[in-house]
Amino acid sequence: MHPTKTYISQRKGRMQLSISQEVLDRIEPLREEVNFSAEAEQLFSAIAERVERQKWVERNSDALREHGKVIAQTGLAGTEFDRL
Numbered sequence: 001m002h003p004t005k006t007y008i009s010q011r012k013g014r015m016q017l018s019i020s021q022e023v024l025d026r027i028e029p030l031r032e033e034v035n036f037s038a039e040a041e042q043l044f045s046a047i048a049e050r051v052e053r054q055k056w057v058e059r060n061s062d063a064l065r066e067h068g069k070v071i072a073q074t075g076l077a078g079t080e081f082d083r084l
Helices: 021-030 035-075
Strands: none
Touching: none
16 A cells, blocks of 8 residues: 555544654644554554465465466466467
């Protein structure tokens, strides 16, 4: 995910978070400069994408491994057209 990418959602929800008072004290003066809700939304989206990708790999690990074995035995499809 690109850090400057903006996500606009029509529907918003709420989530309760516990954040250390030290962090809250540090970011309070920055509220006019930083949209912390948007920043958090982007970070949560990136976290969700990472976890979903990992779960996909875990669910499909057997098939991926078998596919790798087939490629090792037979080569990649289309390599006969390589001209290098």
